[in-house]
Amino acid sequence: MNDKDRRSMPLFSIGIVMKLTELTARQIRYYEANDLIAPERTKGNQRLFSFNDVDRLLQIKDLLDKGLNMAGIKLLLDEEEKEMVTEEVSKKAKKAPANLSDKELRDILKNELNEAGRYGKASMRQGELARFFAKR
DNA sequence: CTTCTAACA
DNA sequence: TGTTAGCA
Numbered sequence: 001m002n003d004k005d006r007r008s009m010p011l012f013s014i015g016i017v018m019k020l021t022e023l024t025a026r027q028i029r030y031y032e033a034n035d036l037i038a039p040e041r042t043k044g045n046q047r048l049f050s051f052n053d054v055d056r057l058l059q060i061k062d063l064l065d066k067g068l069n070m071a072g073i074k075l076l077l078d079e080e081e082k083e084m085v086t087e088e089v090s091k092k093a094k095k096a097p098a099n100l101s102d103k104e105l106r107d108i109l110k111n112e113l114n115e116a117g118r119y120g121k122a123s124m125r126q127g128e129l130a131r132f133f134a135k136r
Numbered sequence: 137c138t139t140c141t142a143a144c145a
Numbered sequence: 146t147g148t149t150a151g152c153a
Contacts, residue, residue, distance in 0.1 A: 024147080025140095030146080044153070045140065
């Protein structure tokens with residue numbers, strides 16, 4: 001079995017994930033409702049998270065602190081899933097949690113916008129671009 | 137006891 | 146987001 005399989009293996013209950021991510025069950029479920037994560041389910045309908053899910057939740061928490069909203073995060077994560085490109089972006093977002101300057105954030109977002117177009121994804125409209133920045 | 141969905145004195 | 150109700 002390779003690393004990819006291991007990371008995507010459904011192993012943890014929401015309780016474990018709560019402790020691992022410092023997030024409430026409410027938040028975790030809410031993020032799932034917004035398609036930021038897609039944990040597996042047991043036959044009893046209980047969520048089973050993979051190592052990747054936990055990692056993703058950590059990134060989500062991070063991005064949320066930086067002021068991005070669900071839409072913005074979803075785009076970033078979607079591109080990340082398409083592989084490559086965001087390798088550096090994700091590292092930057094994950095390794096520089098508490099000190100990401102506005103310029104860096106803008107660069108990351110601009111990078112994502114460019115990639116989105118490169119991948120034939122519908123380009124964002126003005127309104128959506130504005131929504132990239134959350135006004136909590 | 138833990139998790140789930142739905143809903144809001 | 147919190148919190149609670151009523152199930153499984």
